[in-house]
Amino acid sequence: MATVETRSLTKRFDGTNAVDGIDLAVHEAEFLVLLGPSGSGKTTLLRLIAGLEAPTSGDILVGGRVVTGLPPRAHNMAMVFQSYALYPHLSVAGNIAFPLEAQRMPREAIARKVSWAAALFGIGHLLSRKPRQLSGGERQRVALARAVVREPVAFLLDEPLSNLDAKLRTSAREELQQLQRRLATTTIYVTHDQIEALALGDRVAILDHGRVHQLGTPQQVYEQPADTFVATFIGSPPMNLVDTDALVTGFRPEHFLPREVYGSDEALEPFPFHITRIENLGSDRLVYGLLEPPLPPAKVISRIPCTVTFPLETGARYPFAVRRADLRRFDPRSGASLGVASSVAPSVRPA
């Protein structure tokens, strides 16, 4: 295990920067998630860190040592791809042993390592099968077993759960997290699934257009988004944003509730709300609508837990509110966070 660092790392393809001056410092044994939409540069960043791609500029450091320009072997990372990239003609045992054979490790040591890794992933009974005789979840475990036998300094995982069905994904996620804790190996994990990112990461880096918009704990990126991109990329439904001349005010749907729900002594910002649609999801009600004058007619969403049974009807108008501490402010031009809002700008306050 080791620290992994990138300094002003840039990769240019055909005139555009797929990775655009990224500074990252991944701690020893940390589980860092790279989260971002399709084309944001996640895979390119991972390939640069693995040494599979040469940067246009910038540096990569492993354990404090510059490895920029050195072959992948010197980076000593184990990368697991979305497709698992197993060798179809080799058995499970052959696949797991492959990197060790390439290192010319003695036969007995290889056998010991293969059974250790197979036991770790509960695939000891599958060693003689070929990849085509395995389920998606089993293939994923073989790919991970092949990654751990080399005892790399870090794991680089590129959407390793994306081929699994929803139920298997949840259990695989849990297994992966426990395993990473047990092995205490620095891990960089790419996903475009925010639930996976928040559930797995010690910290999450949110990327767009080759840049890191924010690097923080799941709680920090959810509660204190660095800008409007992060505010709307994280959270489902995303954070409500209300545009005014002076600033953009943001609040999460679960913080936007009927006035009645709050105590009389709470510091609240009132939001008159015209409901246009109600979706009952069982555990929550999603309530869609528009803010009323004097606020701008912004489309906003409220998420009300089923424990709040306050009656609401489509087409009606209600006093809603947000705790002042739950309001966020952003610069209307740059989108950058201006911190916690003490109130909405006086010019947009309801009379």
Ligand SMILES: Nc1ncnc2c1ncn2[C@@H]1O[C@H](COP(=O)(O)OP(=O)(O)OP(=O)(O)O)[C@@H](O)[C@H]1O
């Ligand atoms: N080998 C290449 N040649 C030219 N352009 C490339 C190459 N690899 C990636 N790109 C471009 O770089 C940008 C970033 O791609 P990358 O695959 O890193 O994004 P990503 O965030 O991993 O996307 P996804 O979630 O869809 O896998 C994209 O615009 C892509 O088209």
